[in-house]
Amino acid sequence: MDMSQPIVVVLHGADRPPAMGPVEALSRVRYTNAGGLWSALNGAHALFVWDSRTPVLARVWDAADSLRWVHAASAGVDNLLFPGLRDSDVLLTNSRGVFDEPMAEYVLGLVLAFAKDLPTTIRLQQRRHWSHRETERLAGSRALVVGTGPIGRAIGRKLGAAGVIVSGVGRVARAADPDLGDVVPMAGLRSALPHHDWVVLAAPLTPETTGLIDAAALRAMRGTARLVNVGRGGLVVQPDLIDALDSREIAGAAFDVFRDDPLPPSSPLWDMPNVLISPHMSGDVVGWREELVRRFQDNLERFRDGRPLVNLVDKRRGYVRGGS
Amino acid sequence: MDMSQPIVVVLHGADRPPAMGPVEALSRVRYTNAGGLWSALNGAHALFVWDSRTPVLARVWDAADSLRWVHAASAGVDNLLFPGLRDSDVLLTNSRGVFDEPMAEYVLGLVLAFAKDLPTTIRLQQRRHWSHRETERLAGSRALVVGTGPIGRAIGRKLGAAGVIVSGVGRVARAADPDLGDVVPMAGLRSALPHHDWVVLAAPLTPETTGLIDAAALRAMRGTARLVNVGRGGLVVQPDLIDALDSREIAGAAFDVFRDDPLPPSSPLWDMPNVLISPHMSGDVVGWREELVRRFQDNLERFRDGRPLVNLVDKRRGYVRGGS
Numbered sequence: 001m002d003m004s005q006p007i008v009v010v011l012h013g014a015d016r017p018p019a020m021g022p023v024e025a026l027s028r029v030r031y032t033n034a035g036g037l038w039s040a041l042n043g044a045h046a047l048f049v050w051d052s053r054t055p056v057l058a059r060v061w062d063a064a065d066s067l068r069w070v071h072a073a074s075a076g077v078d079n080l081l082f083p084g085l086r087d088s089d090v091l092l093t094n095s096r097g098v099f100d101e102p103m104a105e106y107v108l109g110l111v112l113a114f115a116k117d118l119p120t121t122i123r124l125q126q127r128r129h130w131s132h133r134e135t136e137r138l139a140g141s142r143a144l145v146v147g148t149g150p151i152g153r154a155i156g157r158k159l160g161a162a163g164v165i166v167s168g169v170g171r172v173a174r175a176a177d178p179d180l181g182d183v184v185p186m187a188g189l190r191s192a193l194p195h196h197d198w199v200v201l202a203a204p205l206t207p208e209t210t211g212l213i214d215a216a217a218l219r220a221m222r223g224t225a226r227l228v229n230v231g232r233g234g235l236v237v238q239p240d241l242i243d244a245l246d247s248r249e250i251a252g253a254a255f256d257v258f259r260d261d262p263l264p265p266s267s268p269l270w271d272m273p274n275v276l277i278s279p280h281m282s283g284d285v286v287g288w289r290e291e292l293v294r295r296f297q298d299n300l301e302r303f304r305d306g307r308p309l310v311n312l313v314d315k316r317r318g319y320v321r322g323g324s
Numbered sequence: 325m326d327m328s329q330p331i332v333v334v335l336h337g338a339d340r341p342p343a344m345g346p347v348e349a350l351s352r353v354r355y356t357n358a359g360g361l362w363s364a365l366n367g368a369h370a371l372f373v374w375d376s377r378t379p380v381l382a383r384v385w386d387a388a389d390s391l392r393w394v395h396a397a398s399a400g401v402d403n404l405l406f407p408g409l410r411d412s413d414v415l416l417t418n419s420r421g422v423f424d425e426p427m428a429e430y431v432l433g434l435v436l437a438f439a440k441d442l443p444t445t446i447r448l449q450q451r452r453h454w455s456h457r458e459t460e461r462l463a464g465s466r467a468l469v470v471g472t473g474p475i476g477r478a479i480g481r482k483l484g485a486a487g488v489i490v491s492g493v494g495r496v497a498r499a500a501d502p503d504l505g506d507v508v509p510m511a512g513l514r515s516a517l518p519h520h521d522w523v524v525l526a527a528p529l530t531p532e533t534t535g536l537i538d539a540a541a542l543r544a545m546r547g548t549a550r551l552v553n554v555g556r557g558g559l560v561v562q563p564d565l566i567d568a569l570d571s572r573e574i575a576g577a578a579f580d581v582f583r584d585d586p587l588p589p590s591s592p593l594w595d596m597p598n599v600l601i602s603p604h605m606s607g608d609v610v611g612w613r614e615e616l617v618r619r620f621q622d623n624l625e626r627f628r629d630g631r632p633l634v635n636l637v638d639k640r641r642g643y644v645r646g647g648s
Contacts, residue, residue, distance in 0.1 A: 105462045108486065109440045112433030121602045122446050128594040130586035130603045134610045138429045161485040162432065262454035270452040278445045279454045286458045 003304050006045040007066075011037055013051035017073070017293045023048075026300050038063045046303060048296050049073060049080065053261055058082035064090070069303055073292040075099050075151060075283075076232055077313050078205040085315070092313040095295050096320050099283030100150045103202070103230050104158035106282035110254040111159065111198055112138060114226050119276065139163025144196040145180055146189070146212070147203030147231060148172075149319060151283075153179040155202055155230075167192060169203075186212070193220040198228060205232035206318035213237065218244035226252040226274075230282045233259035238269075245272050256282040327628050330369040331390075335361055337375035341397070341617045347372075350624050362387045370627060372620050373397060373404065377585055382406035388414070393627055397616040399423050399475060399607075400556055401637050402529035409639070416637040419619050420644050423607030424474045427526070427554050428482035430606035434578040435483065435522055436462060438550050443600065463487025468520040469504055470513070470536070471527035471555060472496075473643060475607075477503040479526055479554075491516060493527075510536070517544040522552060529556035530642035537561065542568035550576040550598075554606040557583035562593075569596050580606040 008027040010017060016031060023029060032040040034051070038060040041047070045068050049057070052074035061084035069091045072080060077094050085092065113119060115136040124131055143159050145152045148170030156166045156179040168180030169189050177183050184192050186208060193199065199221060203209045213227065213236040221227070227250055229236055238259060244250050252274035260267075261280055269275055299309050314321045332351040334341060340355060347353060356364040358380040365371070365387040373381070376398035385408035393415045396404060401418050409416065437443060439460040448455050467483050469476045472494030480490045480503040492504030493513050501507050508516050510532060517523065523545060527533045537551065537560040545551070551574055553560055562583060568574050576598035584591075585604055593599055623633050638645045 109436030
């Protein structure tokens with residue numbers, strides 16, 4: 001097959017990727033939204049999933065007659081790991097690395113917002129009300145980071161640099177990890193939860209991690225602890241979270257991701273005290289779109305040249321292996 | 325003079341200091357608010373200024389017939405440096421050290437709140453509105469910390485640990501300071517301002533620093549920069565600040581201290597976009613009151629024994645010397 005001008009389908013939502021000139025010079029690009037994907041896939045060699053939130057690919061998979069590679073403009077690939085793609089020879093790559101440091105800063109910001117009671121400060125300011133309160137020290141508090149991939153590691157380093165004592169939860173237990181301290185295996189999550197002030201979710205969504213934080217896990221957390229989720233909404237059983245917040249089993253939650261994304265206006269989470277809702281933006285610093293396109297372009301050059309792709313997802317595990 | 329049971333006046337506001345048992349065992353304590361200070365000072369040997377915001381001491385100074393020592397339950401002592409006390413032999417000590425690390429965490433929280441647009445997120449959440457935005461990287465941005473005392477140093481270390489490139493402004497210039505990087509003298513402030521994304525005020529209020537941030541200084545700042553003040557309100561010419569925010573000469577401000585404390589409800593600052601107002605609480609972590617009393621108690625034991633007091637303020641300079 002001549003790969004000097006591969007056919008690339010770009011699956012986009014409301015916004016197209018920016019700065020596609022170099023990609024267009026390397027390939028024949030077909031832009032489409034979800035509705036046009038079925039016909040666009042015909043004869044295409046590569047698919048650039050710019051809108052990673054749509055589950056449409058599973059439904060039109062039979063049209064992928066020439067597809068050899070799918071690249072996700074995201075770190076999580078849970079929407080792409082349906083049986084058709086997973087069991088095929090089609091390669092899957094992701095954008096591992098783009099979001100790590102921005103997300104770690106975001107998590108540190110959320111944690112400090114809780115410790116320093118910043119949401120209350122902002123609400124009091126709206127009422128022009130001066131009300132002194134005491135705040136919490138961050139240094140010396142304990143965080144449990146669930147997920148030992150590059151995002152979890154960046155979070156561990158960032159919190160550690162701010163004086164937080166960090167532990168981790170991962171597939172494999174290990175002691176004295178440089179980024180995450182003592183790492184317990186997933187099976188040890190429940191017994192680790194009571195010993196932490198912050199529980200930060202940064203794991204991929206896989207069959208093993210779906211619903212990881214359920215009623216029993218929330219009950220195991222400290223009453224003073226806060227749950228931060230920048231991973232995937234499906235890591236948490238949302239009704240159980242709402243119950244735990246309602247009954248003050250935990251002291252607060254900051255969520256950037258939700259099973260339903262965007263979070264519908266009818267969700268009770270919006271109005272709950274001590275809950276911070278942000279619109280799936282934790283990793284999206286100025287320039288992130290351009291960086292995502294550069295990552296795809298780099299892999300496209302490799303694809304064209306027949307060189308190995310970077311950030312190849314282990315489709316059985318659901319994430320890029322190595323360093324975790 | 326028999327100092328085995330010195331007479332100590334405690335000047336308090338609405339709240340008295342907690343956990344005074346050990347102090348009461350060491351001395352004869354007279355509790356008073358501002359109204360009773362004049363008569364309470366008669367024959368007193370030491371004054372514990374628990375309410376450091378009242379300027380009453382200057383007005384009743386003539387009643388201090390036996391006073392040898394004034395201790396402030398604060399880091400800033402600007403309210404106490406009136407000519408009567410300054411030119412006397414009365415010793416002045418402060419609570420240097422109690423607030424350093426809490427304030428540094430608070431400043432990091434404010435800076436991250438701006439970088440990650442957290443105030444907007446909270447306001448949108450109140451309207452149940454999901455609106456994705458791009459955020460800023462904190463690492464690699466540049467902060468200018470005005471004040472090279474222990475609070476400024478703690479801020480420099482904390483921001484530096486989060487990847488911020490830190491410079492300082494102090495009385496004495498020096499290069500490659502371990503906490504503050506390159507430190508320029510006060511006279512170099514204006515030329516340093518255009519090179520920073522964050523300007524953090526943590527200096528004592530002295531004749532040299534009063535009104536340091538005026539219209540010209542604000543004009544020198546980057547249009548994208550934010551001003552953070554955890555020092556003293558008088559460091560900034562407040563009408564100039566309001567003008568600079570109004571005309572978008574700077575991108576935002578977070579103020580924890582104001583010349584009028586509490587900030588009156590009529591102030592236009594409350595409603596300004598990109599302004600964060602907090603009620604003089606940046607250093608006040610859970611347990612701070614008890615810690616302040618312990619610091620006084622430690623110095624009281626020294627006073628009774630005739631040993632040198634710690635955290636002795638250089639009354640001509642307006643702060644404790646050493647390490648700055």
